[in-house]
Amino acid sequence: MFLLSHLKIIGPAAAALGVATLLATGALAHHGWDWAEEAQTELSGTILEIYIGAPHPELSIETADEGVWTIELGNPRATERSGFVEGVAEPGDSVTVLGHRSLDASERLMKAVRITIDGTNYDLYPDRIEE
């Protein structure tokens, strides 16, 4: 009976452990901005890969001296609204990204507010752009 009464709590305990681990890892990407630096910075590079669509549009870019970065764009609707749609860019194009870098530098992850390709600005979060 002693054992049984302890076994009862295994499910909830495992779930709690899972939630704790989830919170401990911190950088829950995509949503909000708290996981990223407050400062808006620029990052330039060459596009390696473009993904436009659900669940989340993103770019992979090769920078000159900071390696390969993942750039999170807006949600699918916001990204479409910015004008960044299929066909406006392709791997190999140069891109300048304005956005917020993840607080965890090892992630090499930036959430973009604007990307600029060939002189054209695509404003993903127009309200957040600091100029």
Place this chain on the structure above:
Amino acid sequence: MDLLQVLHDSWFAVRLRQPGIAYPLLNAAHILSLALVVGPIAILDLRLLGVFRTRAIGQLAPPLIRTASVAAFFAIATGFLLFSVRPAHYVQNPAFLLKISLVALGIAVALALGRARFWRAAILGNEIGAGARLCAILSLAIWVGAVLCGRWIAFVR
């Protein structure tokens, strides 16, 4: 021919990538399905571990098992559609690979238990031995792990 590319280019994958309600609805359908897989399994496992012991397990088990089985079909179907959106991306995602492995293991364990004499004795005859309890713990661990890994897919790169 690259099967992942064929899937990626399929009409439903193209449709699901577009902004709109299709993807969020599919996502919600997947969550509902997996809730109806994991929920009934968890209730049955907890019953085997001594929770709700005033309820006859022979009464609880059949509807729980049937619900989980039907929901598993829908969870796999909706999961396949979600996968079709970025197949080449997901097959490189360690959380996805671990999740698929856990789901396969969970289903294999459930199917094996359905044939095992000690399990049937527990479910039908209310003779819950140490083996059945151990399998209940294993089952809980597998399914909780599968949910965690599933949620993790969005957060590893």
